[in-house]
Amino acid sequence: MSRLAKPLERADEAIAVERFAVAYRTEFGLVPAVSNVSFALKRSERLAVVGESGSGKTTLAMAIAGLLPHETAQVDYGVARVAGRPVDMSASRSVIPVRHEGVSMIFQDAMTxxxxxxxxxxxxxxxxxxxxxxxxxxxxxxxxxxxxxxxxxxxxxxxxxxxxxxxxxxxxxxxxxxxxSKPAVLIADEPTSALDIVVSRRIMDLVLSLAVELGTAVIVITHDIDLARKYTDRMLVLYNGEVQDLCSTDSVTSAERSPYTRALLDCVPRLQDYDKEFLPTLARSIERAAS
Ligand SMILES: Nc1ncnc2c1ncn2[C@@H]1O[C@H](COP(=O)(O)OP(=O)(O)O)[C@@H](O)[C@H]1O
Ligand SMILES: [Mg+2]
Known part of the structure; x- marks a missing residue:
């Protein structure tokens, strides 16, 4: 087999991770923050990672981008490839984290x-x-x-x-x-949470038009379900560091989705809720979806 065969076979693959897990090193020992995440994206494909605060979205993003140092976290995985090539995603031992080649990241706060x-x-x-x-x-x-x-x-x-x-x-x-850097994958962590809706949509349009031009796959981390539905092809729903659903964005409202996903969608406020005294909460919605 020629040395080139492997990358060419996977020419269309932007990223693939299997059994990806991250645990933080704390004074109480290793505390898992993300477990058993698997997904793959083709070039130009867009994935939303959604879930409430503390569900592990940023941890997943930082680990994939290579921004979690070894002294902070332990990263384990079965498979990790970027642009068809294997990448060592175990947490970096260098003092200054080194970004994994082919992966770029943008944050809510540009100053960071x-x-x-x-x-x-x-x-x-x-x-x-x-x-x-x-x-x-x-x-x-x-x-x-x-x-x-x-x-x-x-x-x-x-x-x-x-x-x-x-x-x-x-x-x-x-x-x-x-x-x-012409990345294979761009990870955008809550890129527009601090912005008003008009500016936020304009920034998303800009990011995605550049991504289309370069064939970059985009992972958008957001708690804005409407933004995820408007801009992405697939959704990965995280709760407590575990995948609740990985589905096409169009099918996220389907009755087959997990109770957690249905509850998450249920508590997005709608315009017609304007006269309600109380809006649905996640806890109440989970109770109802599970019953
Ligand atoms: N440096 C850290 N050390 C220990 N625990 C952490 C650290 N950073 C985040 N965590 C914990 O990991 C979990 C996931 O956090 P995070 O990835 O920031 O979630 P999200 O981005 O979905 O809000 C939370 O329970 C959080 O408290
Ligand atoms: Mg976060």
Missing amino acids: SLDPVATIAHQFRSVLGKRGVRRSEIRAESIEWIEKVGIPNPERVLKLHPYELSGGMRQRVMIALAMC
Whole structure:
């Protein structure tokens, strides 16, 4: 078999993980936060990971992206491939976590992902440099990416530090930096939770149009069920670190879904609920769905 055979066979696969589990190291020993998660995504496919706060969404994302250091967490899995190639996803032993190749991540707060002491030009240089872009071409490509995310006057922006940008511009720069590595997978952790609905949908449209252009698979972590239904092909529902459902987004309302998933959908407030004194809560809905 030729050395190339394997990646080519899986040319369409962006990511595959099987029996993926994460446990935090605490003073009480290992505490599981995510167990037995398996899924695979093709290029350009979109998965929503939904679940209430504390269900393990961020833990899953950070572990897949390679951002959980070994001293914090233990990562176990049966299979882990990105762009068809095996990736070592066991937690990194280096002091500064090293992002897994082919996986990019964006956060709700752009300040967490941008280096506060480096200029925007410097941050592009390090990502594009790693991708192998020639030094002579880095500036032009940085400008192109800044334009792509709709920021005017890119030459000026390159000279600035993150704190000199408005919140909205910072978020766009973060998206450009995440996408310019041409990742196989982009993980967006609650990317729009802090934004109003109009800006939030505009940012999602931007992220997804870049993802379509590059063939990047997108994992959107959100507790916004409506956003998940509008923008994704499949949904993975987590509760207590365990998968409750993995289904096509269209079929999430089907009666076959787990009681937890039905309860989660049930407590999304609707416009017609405006005159209700009490909105449904997750606990009540679970009780009702299970009975
Ligand atoms: N560094 C950590 N050490 C120990 N436990 C943690 C750590 N980070 C998160 N957890 C716990 O892991 C569980 C999942 O958290 P998280 O992944 O942040 O959930 P979500 O993103 O769905 O709100 C929670 O019980 C949380 O308290
Ligand atoms: Mg979270």
